[in-house]
Amino acid sequence: MESYPSFLLENAVNQLSKLPGVGKKSALRLALHLLKQDKEQVNDFAQSILLLKNEVKYCKICKNISDSDVCQICSNPTRDASTVCVVETIKEVMLVEDTQQYKGLYHVLGGVISPMDGVKPSDLEIESLVGRVAEGGIKEIIFALSPTMEGDTTAYYIARKLKDYDVKITTIARGIAVGDELQYSDSLTLGRSILDRQEYHV
Amino acid sequence: MESYPSFLLENAVNQLSKLPGVGKKSALRLALHLLKQDKEQVNDFAQSILLLKNEVKYCKICKNISDSDVCQICSNPTRDASTVCVVETIKEVMLVEDTQQYKGLYHVLGGVISPMDGVKPSDLEIESLVGRVAEGGIKEIIFALSPTMEGDTTAYYIARKLKDYDVKITTIARGIAVGDELQYSDSLTLGRSILDRQEYHV
Numbered sequence: 529m530e531s532y533p534s535f536l537l538e539n540a541v542n543q544l545s546k547l548p549g550v551g552k553k554s555a556l557r558l559a560l561h562l563l564k565q566d567k568e569q570v571n572d573f574a575q576s577i578l579l580l581k582n583e584v585k586y587c588k589i590c591k592n593i594s595d596s597d598v599c600q601i602c603s604n605p606t607r608d609a610s611t612v613c614v615v616e617t618i619k620e621v622m623l624v625e626d627t628q629q630y631k632g633l634y635h636v637l638g639g640v641i642s643p644m645d646g647v648k649p650s651d652l653e654i655e656s657l658v659g660r661v662a663e664g665g666i667k668e669i670i671f672a673l674s675p676t677m678e679g680d681t682t683a684y685y686i687a688r689k690l691k692d693y694d695v696k697i698t699t700i701a702r703g704i705a706v707g708d709e710l711q712y713s714d715s716l717t718l719g720r721s722i723l724d725r726q727e728y729h730v
Numbered sequence: 731m732e733s734y735p736s737f738l739l740e741n742a743v744n745q746l747s748k749l750p751g752v753g754k755k756s757a758l759r760l761a762l763h764l765l766k767q768d769k770e771q772v773n774d775f776a777q778s779i780l781l782l783k784n785e786v787k788y789c790k791i792c793k794n795i796s797d798s799d800v801c802q803i804c805s806n807p808t809r810d811a812s813t814v815c816v817v818e819t820i821k822e823v824m825l826v827e828d829t830q831q832y833k834g835l836y837h838v839l840g841g842v843i844s845p846m847d848g849v850k851p852s853d854l855e856i857e858s859l860v861g862r863v864a865e866g867g868i869k870e871i872i873f874a875l876s877p878t879m880e881g882d883t884t885a886y887y888i889a890r891k892l893k894d895y896d897v898k899i900t901t902i903a904r905g906i907a908v909g910d911e912l913q914y915s916d917s918l919t920l921g922r923s924i925l926d927r928q929e930y931h932v
Contacts, residue, residue: 574777
């Protein structure tokens with residue numbers, strides 16, 4: 529599709545095709561969809577994106593996305609402030625929150641150490657995490673990072689940084705996913721789930 | 731994902747998930763992607779959509795999308811103004827243009843007659859097409875509509891409206907697609923391609 533009848537359309541298609549997973553054809557479909565909507569709807573759509581980018585704050589404690597200086601989780605007095613779950617992005621905060629199994633606080637690193645992608649420890653919110661621990665009151669740090677080389681490297685780096693503090697460091701359990709057939713599990717996961725075996729309660 | 735840490739994020743995700751083919755999970759991915767971009771990039775993105783909706787014009791002759799009152803195609807003196815290809819949307823204009831096989835003008839109906847979807851003839855640019863024919867100078871009307879009941883109904887309706895005018899009415903050829911295996915074609919298409927058989931030139 530190269531014969532755009534309008535520069536404005538071509539420009540919008542080019543912009544929409546910058547979104548992840550959106551090619552030129554999908555972008556055209558999205559642009560034509562937006563053209564069919566009411567002006568007010570399209571305005572609301574564009575404004576919601578501008579507001580997100582320009583008005584959103586990051587919690588000054590945990591670096592989670594927030595509408596205020598301190599996020600809802602950090603400012604909630606019923607949460608357990610002595611436990612901090614370390615995650616890569618706000619997506620993982622939302623995932624852990626959805627489990628409803630965790631009542632502590634978070635710390636959002638903003639990524640993992642990855643020399644291949646040029647991500648250094650100083651690019652991440654590691655110093656601020658160490659600062660939180662140094663302030664005292666935190667008894668346990670839980671790593672909820674991806675089981676990749678980058679995730680493991682990041683956990684190891686942070687654990688070393690925290691070794692002189694009186695804080696327990698744990699990592700979420702790796703194992704066979706609930707509902708997964710054992711025969712289809714990979715040997716690395718199966719191996720770890722055997723090493724990390726739990727007492728069977730009857 | 732119900733635990734949005736920010737109302738601004740939730741709002742943007744809701745807006746993004748209104749796009750066709752974008753669910754809540756993809757919308758969150760898009761929102762987080764936009765959050766990672768520079769302010770200027772996000773601003774350009776949102777502006778391109780606002781400009782498209784608020785500034786784009788529709789050609790007063792063929793109703794195609796356009797940056798000016800008369801589109802590039804209608805205002806191009808090298809195009810054959812005696813032939814008008816009737817299409818459903820501007821997408822089909824772009825598709826036909828991309829074939830580089832057509833040098834006439836277009837008429838964009840803005841849809842097809844569909845009682846099921848509440849689309850009446852008066853909702854479409856049919857009167858304006860009849861008006862163009864009535865003005866004279868048009869020798870041939872080519873229907874390039876989908877081979878659906880709605881497309882056929884629309885073609886029939888327009889053909890009836892034009893029956894008192896001295897204009898040739900044609901429809902694009904239906905047949906086995908170039909490159910398609912004959913064994914996989916449906917019998918309706920195969921039947922029509924036999925009826926519409928062409929002389930074989932050697």
